[in-house]
Amino acid sequence: MTQSATTPAPVLRIRGAALRRDGRELWSGLDLDVAPGELIAVLGPSGSGKTTLLRAILGLQPLSEGSITALGQRVQRRGNRRIGYLPQARPLPRDVVMRGRDLVSLGVDGHRFGFPFPRRGDRARVDALIDAVGARSFADRPVGVLSGGEQQRLRVGQALADNPRLLLCDEPLTSLDLANQQDVVRLIDAHRATGAGVLLVTHDINPVLDKVDRILYLANGRFTLGSPQEVLTSKVLSDLYGAPVFVLRAGDRLVVVGAPDAEESHHHHEHGDDE
Amino acid sequence: MTWALDWSDIGDALFGGLADYGDILALVHNSIWAGAVLGLVGGLIGVFVMQRDMAFAVHGISELSFAGAAAALLLGVDVVTGSIVGSLIAAGLIGWLGARARDRNSIIGVLMPFGLGLGILFLSLYDGRTANRFSLLTGQIVSVQNAQLGWLVVLSAFVLIALLLIWRPLRFDSLDPMPAAARGVPTVAISFAFMLLLGLVVAVAVHIIGALLVMALVVTPAAAAMRVATGPVAVPLLAALFGLVSAVGGILLAVMGTLPVSPYITTVSFLIYVVCRVIGARSGRVARAR
Numbered sequence: 001m002t003q004s005a006t007t008p009a010p011v012l013r014i015r016g017a018a019l020r021r022d023g024r025e026l027w028s029g030l031d032l033d034v035a036p037g038e039l040i041a042v043l044g045p046s047g048s049g050k051t052t053l054l055r056a057i058l059g060l061q062p063l064s065e066g067s068i069t070a071l072g073q074r075v076q077r078r079g080n081r082r083i084g085y086l087p088q089a090r091p092l093p094r095d096v097v098m099r100g101r102d103l104v105s106l107g108v109d110g111h112r113f114g115f116p117f118p119r120r121g122d123r124a125r126v127d128a129l130i131d132a133v134g135a136r137s138f139a140d141r142p143v144g145v146l147s148g149g150e151q152q153r154l155r156v157g158q159a160l161a162d163n164p165r166l167l168l169c170d171e172p173l174t175s176l177d178l179a180n181q182q183d184v185v186r187l188i189d190a191h192r193a194t195g196a197g198v199l200l201v202t203h204d205i206n207p208v209l210d211k212v213d214r215i216l217y218l219a220n221g222r223f224t225l226g227s228p229q230e231v232l233t234s235k236v237l238s239d240l241y242g243a244p245v246f247v248l249r250a251g252d253r254l255v256v257v258g259a260p261d262a263e264e265s266h267h268h269h270e271h272g273d274d275e
Numbered sequence: 276m277t278w279a280l281d282w283s284d285i286g287d288a289l290f291g292g293l294a295d296y297g298d299i300l301a302l303v304h305n306s307i308w309a310g311a312v313l314g315l316v317g318g319l320i321g322v323f324v325m326q327r328d329m330a331f332a333v334h335g336i337s338e339l340s341f342a343g344a345a346a347a348l349l350l351g352v353d354v355v356t357g358s359i360v361g362s363l364i365a366a367g368l369i370g371w372l373g374a375r376a377r378d379r380n381s382i383i384g385v386l387m388p389f390g391l392g393l394g395i396l397f398l399s400l401y402d403g404r405t406a407n408r409f410s411l412l413t414g415q416i417v418s419v420q421n422a423q424l425g426w427l428v429v430l431s432a433f434v435l436i437a438l439l440l441i442w443r444p445l446r447f448d449s450l451d452p453m454p455a456a457a458r459g460v461p462t463v464a465i466s467f468a469f470m471l472l473l474g475l476v477v478a479v480a481v482h483i484i485g486a487l488l489v490m491a492l493v494v495t496p497a498a499a500a501m502r503v504a505t506g507p508v509a510v511p512l513l514a515a516l517f518g519l520v521s522a523v524g525g526i527l528l529a530v531m532g533t534l535p536v537s538p539y540i541t542t543v544s545f546l547i548y549v550v551c552r553v554i555g556a557r558s559g560r561v562a563r564a565r
Contacts, residue, residue, distance in 0.1 A: 058457045079459030087453050097326070097501045097510055098450055105507075110447030111458050115439050142505045158454060168457075 008036050009072065011166040011197035012057065017066030019049045019056075026052075027223045028065065032216065034197040036165065039189070039211055042201045044218035045259065050201040053218075054168045057199070058083060071165055081111060084164030084196075086188075088171040089152040094144035101139040103154045104129050107161030129157040133187055149180025156187045167191060169200040173207050181207040205232070206253045219259070232256075289532040299530045305424045306416045310522035310540075312431040313476070313483050314492060318518025319438060320476050321497030322511050323469060326449040328376055330494045332369050335383035336477045339365035339390035341486035343478075344411050345397035354411075355426050358478040365390065366474030370467055394486075414485025414537040416526060427479045434472045434479075441468055446507070483522070484537050491541040492518055499548040502555030517547050 010033040018028035026049035034040055042050050055061040057068055059075045068075040071082050092098075105126045109119070130139045133153045138146055143154070152172065159167065169188060173181045189211050192198045200208060205215070205228070215231040217224045220241050224231050231237075232254055237245040246257045292299050300307075324333055343361020347354045365386060373379030394411070410418060419427070438445075447455040448465045456462045473493075480489040496517035497510075504510045525540030 060456055077459070078461070079456055081458045083457070085454055085457035087457075095501075096450065097322075097505050098507070099505050102507050103451070106447045106451055106454070107458070110443055110451075110455060111460050112443050113440060116442040155454075158451075 010035055011071055012199065013069040014057075015067050015069075017053075017056075017068070018064045019052055020064040021049070021052075025221050027218055027221065030066065030223055032225065034166070034199060036195045036197055037192060038213045039192050039198040039200065039208070040214045040216055041205055041208055041212045042199060042216045042218065043203070043205060044223075046203070048218040050218060051170055054085075054170050054199065054201060057166075057168060058085060081162055082164055082166070084159040084162070084167040084191075086155055086159040086167065086169040086172045089148050089155070089173065089175050089184075091148050091175070092143050092151060096142070096144050098143050099140055100135060100143055100146060100150070100154050101126055101130060103143055103151070104135075104139070104157040104161070107158035125161070129160060130154075132160065133157040134183075147180075149176050149183060152176060152180065152184050153187065156184060160191060163194075165196050167196050167198045169198065169202075171201055171203065173202060173204070178207075185211060209252075209254065287532065288534050291533050292531050296531065300527075303417050303526065303530055305421050306419065307523055307526050309419070309424045309427045309431070309479075310416060310483055310526050311519055312428050312435070313479050314496070314518035314520070314522030315515045316431045316435045316438070316476055316518075317480060317492035317522075318496040318500070318514035318516070319511050320434065320473060321493050321495075321518070322500070322514050323445060323449050324473065324494060325497050325501060326446075327469070329379075329473070330490065331380055331383050332373075333473065333477060333490055333493050335369060335387045335390070336362055336365040336474055337481055337486045337489040338387045338394070340474075340478050340481045341411050342390040342394035342397065344481060344486075345394040345401070348411075349397045349401045353423075355423050355478070355482060358411075358481050359430075359475065361390070362474035362478035362481075363471065366470040366477075370470035374466070410485065411481060412485050412487050413535065414481075414483060414488060414540075416483045416536050417530065419482055423482070427482060430475055430479050434475050437468070437472055441465060445469055484540055488537050488541050491544045492522060495544040495548050496521060499544075499551040502548075502551040503558070517544070517551075521547065 012032070012034040014030060014032040017030040017032075019026040032040075042053065044050050052061055056063045057070055057075060058080055059078050070080060105122070108122055108125050108129070130136055133156045135150065135153050135157060138150050139154070143151060146154075167188065172184055172188070176184065185207050188198060188200065192211075202208060205212070209228060212228055214226060215228055217231050217237070217240060222240060224236055224240050232247050234245060234247045237247060237256065237259065241259060243258070243260060245259050248255045248257055324330060340358045340362035343364070344354045344358035346361070347357020350357075368386065369379060369382060373382045398411075444455070444460045444465050445468075447458075447460050448462050452462060476493060477489055480492050484492055497514040499517050500510045500513035504513055521540050521544035524543045526536055528543070529536040529539040
């Protein structure tokens with residue numbers, strides 16, 4: 001990895017990225033650098049290609065155009081263990097036969113082929129991750145009986161298994177209550193503070209508003225990139241959508257009013273194989 | 276009018292072999308080995324069958340495996356090979372066309388009667404020994420020849436080793452597919468390899484317990500284990516143990532009398548499940564109360 005003395009090399013570099021789906025352009029000409037320790041929120045209506053962007057960074061789906069360099073390496077292969085991935089907080093079925101700690105340990109040894117003998121240090125690593133996300137008290141219970149917030153903490157532990165310098169979060173707060181949202185945001189922010197870059201897809205900016213460095217807003221076949229103050233204004237979003245959109249402030253929360261959801265009703269399942 | 280059965284008949288059917296039990300055991304010891312290895316592997320692979328929600332697929336594969344074996348019987352070629360070919364075709368089709376659970380179930384629903392129908396057609400065209408006919412559907416391990424038993428053991432052992440080699444990535448993909456893909460687990464190759472191994476296990480099971488009863492060794496033991504354990508080591512170990520006890524116990528009980536083996540295996544496996552369910556329900560209540 002090359003690294004100049006003044007500015008550290010970005011953990012993620014996207015150049016000239018474009019995504020077309022069914023002959024419709026979702027965005028093009030997207031350039032994005034994520035610096036170490038930077039948290040960027042990706043906003044936009046459903047069907048705007050937010051999840052696809054994350055999947056492209058992981059090498060799971062091709063872009064229509066452009067190149068991605070993650071952690072100094074051109075993205076070519078499917079999947080990347082050096083990148084942390086935190087999926088949407090979808091509750092696991094009650095009858096899943098797995099304890100909380102097993103969800104974490106999948107991140108530690110789930111990729112390894114060969115006879116499944118534990119390696120020295122695996123157990124200590126899993127314990128350390130469980131402690132880091134504050135899951136000690138429920139780690140040995142079946143995941144099916146854990147709350148959504150408890151499950152999501154464990155998923156954070158799984159995503160951090162290899163101490164990734166780039167963390168991708170896909171709607172990590174959806175379907176969590178406020179207290180659990182704050183807990184998960186705190187964990188993500190703590191990892192960012194160790195110098196990891198974070199790209200966080202969300203439909204609600206409020207839980208992360210005071211942690212976010214920049215916002216990438218995808219909508220209407222275009223995008224806007226900038227600080228929250230620059231992007232989250234009635235004027236910028238109205239320009240982006242090409243329709244009147246209002247950003248209202250209610251206490252310390254922001255509400256975007258009038259933004260059309262899913263332009264045309266393409267009911268694409270962005271999250272791939274929903275069980 | 277007399278009863279169709281009288282008590283001495285029942286006694287003979289159940290325990291008629293007891294007098295010569297030692298001799299009988301010596302005759303069937305190869306069958307016991309084959310049953311033991313299959314029970315073990317069936318229990319282990321069953322854990323993934325449950326996690327991937329593929330119990331119905333097992334049934335679908337076994338019907339096509341039956342058709343393959345019946346075709347082999349008719350053509351006068353090796354029956355084990357026939358069942359493997361049928362199994363692998365079914366496993367391949369289900370794996371290829373049925374990536375999503377919903378597609379999968381409809382494909383299996385379409386394949387299954389077709390396979391069963393083909394098999395029955397082949398059997399009715401076949402005019403060899405009648406004992407062979409129904410053994411493919413309902414199993415009769417003790418009538419399988421030694422050369423073939425050797426094959427069944429080798430196949431089971433191959434599946435066991437291959438399964439252990441892909442154990443962790445397969446587990447990751449079964450329990451948590453998106454993060455598994457994100458972390459570079461080759462999910463497509465893993466799914467395909469799993470279907471292949473499952474096809475082989477089913478082909479073996481068709482000869483040991485019969486196409487209609489395969490699930491008793493490939494689904495029931497794992498389902499029972501999951502009722503009483505949640506650990507990543509405890510569940511497969513228990514499932515393998517339950518499979519082993521069902522298969523070996525079934526054979527040992529059956530050769531005491533003159534009844535076929537399969538009902539014994541299915542009954543032992545079912546009773547284990549019932550006991551586990553009761554235990555699981557009790558401890559479940561405790562866990563929820565905590």
